[in-house]
Amino acid sequence: MDATQQDPGPSMGVTAHGRLDPDLCLATLAAHAIPGVDERVGAEHRRPVRLHGRVVPLGLRFTPGQVLVRCLDAPLPVADEPALAALVRRWFGLDEDLEPVNAHLARDPLLAPLVARRPALRRIGYPDPFEAAATTVLGQQVSVAAMRTFAGRLVAGWGGDAGPGLRTFPPADVVARIPEDELQAAVGLTRARTRTVLAVARAFVEAGPAADGALPLTRGQLLALPGIGPWSADYLDVRARLDPDAFAAGDLVLRRALGRISAREAEARAEAWRPYRAQALFHLWSQEAYAA
Template sequence: MNGADEVVVRRPLDSAAALAYLVLHAVPGVERVRVEDDATAGLVERLVRGPAGPVRLTVHVRPDELRLVTSRPGPDLVAVAERWFGVGDDLAAVVAHLTAVPDDPLARLVRERPHLRVPGHVDAFEAAAQTVLGQQVSLAAARTFTGRLAAALGEPHDDLTQFPDATRVAAADPDALRTVLRVTSARSRTLVALARACVDGLELRPGADPDATRAGLLAVPGIGPWTADYLALRAFGDRDAFPAGDLVLRRAMAVPDARAAHAHARAWSPWRAYAAQHLWTAAAYARVTPAAATSPARPRRPADDPRAPRA
């Protein structure tokens, strides 16, 4: 692999939970995830944006270790590891805070998985597009719709596709996109409106002004508090973000609505994103089996279940 970069990052990491998350979120054609039989080791492959074009990135995931390899020099690999896998956080502080009340059910989950991290994303616009397409549908449906978007507007490179950037999506006709993606008119309009907002200056990145970003997202028709909160957690690195409107979280907390979820979660601040990740992991990610943990490299057309909650 001529000119390749490689770095090994050794920090506490619940590799099984990280791989399960990747399996359930991998976009067909954009990411490929493989998990070994014991479910604690595997790899993920995708393209990332480099100064001279797409760079192929392979991350080998093992307990307490990430080995990142690129096809040629590209982004700062330690920064990629910290952003994608959350390995830059102080887990000791997280665990101490979230287990401070021993009889809290969340404390038990944290004690069972003390090395659980909050995964992020290498491309904030890609995360935002997938989140919009995943509104009110299952994770499987969200992956399918996002894979169709990549196949329609992305750039193929060998066996993987570079996800389209905001400029490319902003230029799309919403009605034509609705037909290609097979989503509702409202969803395709929201997606294109989001892309156009990004082209017009909305910053979707860690480090951007969080209030301005949230206000900009909420100004897009079809984007509400759940989407803004989820993106703060998943794409912008806000460790106190908490999407209280999430159905899976509310069920796990046994609360009736977002207001009650917000009130219950106050005690978990400033690590509410970790609380959410532990609840999601217990409800969904911990149930992923190695037999189901190979994601295809090209888009397929699995049956969608729009009735299922997302995690």
């Protein structure tokens, strides 16, 4: 049966600590959706995740207080529910208490109207740390749309079947074995970017998986890889490591939101937002992307 024709199965509700912004969750997922991996069907976002070493295709719906999760191909075993709930809680920042964060950021005249407009904004990460790192490299110095195109080509070439109309993002051990020339030609990358993707994949394989789906490489290990600079490390601190005070001062969208200032000026401007600079960054990103 085609994924768009499936009857909704039973959902598991994963409750947020406080409010959740359903529209913003869907918009953020859509903005970074990878062709073949992510699919929007009505109010449901669909994509596979890896759970206990196997691929599970999920349907995600959002309410003002919960993420509703269902498996698309078969009922989820009860024993797997805690692991899936933990993955979803981390992915969508559901454990964070937004009240002190909002109160602190609302003292800033620039952020106050953004916090008032989106008081339930949460920092959204990734379901898989290697996907986060690989797509960050693919997105260096190009638009989000270009990153999605590159990632879609990578998935088309080396992703696996994930059930109803979906494919997996290829894991690090698969990417690490791709011949350099073949990867460059298939994805359309520069030689230097191709080598960075392969270096990241090999570093992930060497490091092995981290506990609780965390990023297995330290900031220093990332910066030691060819082609990984401060912006990539900062972005991964924000989106994959989920450090609440991480900040990507060199990010072009951020600097545009702050009036096209320099990275040094952005770093200084953000001092007032500590220890919640990552939340401030998400507010500014969201304002630039979803200003309507």
